[in-house]
Amino acid sequence: MSTISADTAQVLDAAAKWLEAGRKVAIATVIETWGSSPRPVGSQMAVDETGAMAGSVSSGCVEGAVVHEAQRAMRDGEPRMLSFGVSDERAWEVGLACGGKITVYVEPVT
Amino acid sequence: MKRRMLEAVRRAQADKRPAALVTDLTTGLQSLVHEDAVEGDFGFEDELLEQVRALMRADRSGTIDFYDVGYFVQVLNPPLRLIVIGAVHIAQALAPMAALAGYDVTVVDPRRAFATDARFPSIALNGEWPDDALAALTPDRRTAVVTLTHDPKLDDPALIQALASPAFYVGALGSRKTHAKRKDRLAESGVNDAAFARIKGPVGLDIGAVTPAEIAVSILAEMTMALRGGPKAKRD
Known part of the structure; x- marks a missing residue:
C-alpha cells in the first residue's frame, strides 16, 4: 500500500500555484526503482523555471540533476527519461551514493 | 502533462x-x-x-x-484514514502526527468538552457516539482505528464495529490488565478470540513511551508496521 497520494496532492498544488503565477512548470515522477532507493515508485517532484522545488524523488541525491533536466524540458516542451544508479558515472557525480537505481520521468506542463 | x-x-x-x-x-x-x-x-x-x-x-x-x-x-488513491476514539491528550499529539504522515484523521468523541476545535485545530471532529460514528465512517482496508478513552462505554462499541470492518489496524489504549478485562467484556458481546487478537493492546510499539507525544509516536509506528508489513519488509 502507498500513502504517496498525500505527497502528490502537495506537489500538484505547488505546480498549480506556480502556473497561476505565470511560471513554467515540470513534473518529475519516479517510475522505476532497483535495490535500495530512498523514495518509492510514484514519488513526485514539481519544479518551476526558477528552480523552486516541491516534493522529492530521492533523499536529495539527484534532485539537482532533475531540476536541470526539468528546466530543459520546460524550454523544449519534451518529456524525458532519466536514469540514476551506481553503475552510472554521472550518478556518482550527482551523488546517488545510497546504492540504488532509479528511473525518473520528467514532463513539462503544457 | x-x-x-x-x-x-x-x-x-x-x-x-x-x-x-x-x-x-x-x-x-x-x-x-x-x-x-x-x-x-x-x-x-x-x-x-x-x-x-x-x-x-x-x-x-x-x-x-x-x-x-x-x-x-x-x-x-485517497489518503489513508485514521479514526481516533477519544479527544484526549494523546489524541492531541496523535492526530497532527498522523496528518503529517498522510492520514485523513477524524477524532470521535461525544463529550463536547473534549472534542473542541481549540484542542484539535484543523482536525475533523465527530460528536456522535463511537458506534454510530464508525457505522457512518465505514472503515475500509486503508483505515486505522484507535480507541483512547479508557471508558468501556465509548471504547467497546467502537472496537466491536472496528473488528467487523477490514480496517488494517485496530488499537486500544490500556494496560495488560485493562486489556484482559476488555477481552472478557467483548467476549460477552460475541467477539471471539480470533477477532479479539486483531486488537493491538496495549496499543503501540514497546519503546518505553511515557509522554502523550511519545505514546503517539509508538502508535503511529505500530500503524506503519501493520501497513508496510513489518521489520525490514521488502516493499518492491
Missing part, C-alpha cells in the same frame, strides 16, 4: 475519488482512469484497463508493458 490533466488529477484528489494517471511512455500522452470513467488523450482496450484497475486495487504504482508499449500507472 497538459494543464487540463493536472487540474483533472487535482479535482479527483480534492474530491477524494480514487484515480490512476496513465502515461504512454513512448508518446507522453496521458489519460486519467476513474472508478467508472476514463478521460484524457487515449482510450483503453479492456485488457489494459483491467491491468490498470488491478494496480489501483493493489494501491501500487508501476509500469505495465502492453504489446511493446510501456504505460506508467500513477495510482492516486
Whole structure:
C-alpha cells in the first residue's frame, strides 16, 4: 500500500500555484526503482523555471540533476527519461551514493 | 502533462475519488482512469484497463508493458484514514502526527468538552457516539482505528464495529490488565478470540513511551508496521 497520494496532492498544488503565477512548470515522477532507493515508485517532484522545488524523488541525491533536466524540458516542451544508479558515472557525480537505481520521468506542463 | 490533466488529477484528489494517471511512455500522452470513467488523450482496450484497475486495487504504482508499449500507472488513491476514539491528550499529539504522515484523521468523541476545535485545530471532529460514528465512517482496508478513552462505554462499541470492518489496524489504549478485562467484556458481546487478537493492546510499539507525544509516536509506528508489513519488509 502507498500513502504517496498525500505527497502528490502537495506537489500538484505547488505546480498549480506556480502556473497561476505565470511560471513554467515540470513534473518529475519516479517510475522505476532497483535495490535500495530512498523514495518509492510514484514519488513526485514539481519544479518551476526558477528552480523552486516541491516534493522529492530521492533523499536529495539527484534532485539537482532533475531540476536541470526539468528546466530543459520546460524550454523544449519534451518529456524525458532519466536514469540514476551506481553503475552510472554521472550518478556518482550527482551523488546517488545510497546504492540504488532509479528511473525518473520528467514532463513539462503544457 | 497538459494543464487540463493536472487540474483533472487535482479535482479527483480534492474530491477524494480514487484515480490512476496513465502515461504512454513512448508518446507522453496521458489519460486519467476513474472508478467508472476514463478521460484524457487515449482510450483503453479492456485488457489494459483491467491491468490498470488491478494496480489501483493493489494501491501500487508501476509500469505495465502492453504489446511493446510501456504505460506508467500513477495510482492516486485517497489518503489513508485514521479514526481516533477519544479527544484526549494523546489524541492531541496523535492526530497532527498522523496528518503529517498522510492520514485523513477524524477524532470521535461525544463529550463536547473534549472534542473542541481549540484542542484539535484543523482536525475533523465527530460528536456522535463511537458506534454510530464508525457505522457512518465505514472503515475500509486503508483505515486505522484507535480507541483512547479508557471508558468501556465509548471504547467497546467502537472496537466491536472496528473488528467487523477490514480496517488494517485496530488499537486500544490500556494496560495488560485493562486489556484482559476488555477481552472478557467483548467476549460477552460475541467477539471471539480470533477477532479479539486483531486488537493491538496495549496499543503501540514497546519503546518505553511515557509522554502523550511519545505514546503517539509508538502508535503511529505500530500503524506503519501493520501497513508496510513489518521489520525490514521488502516493499518492491
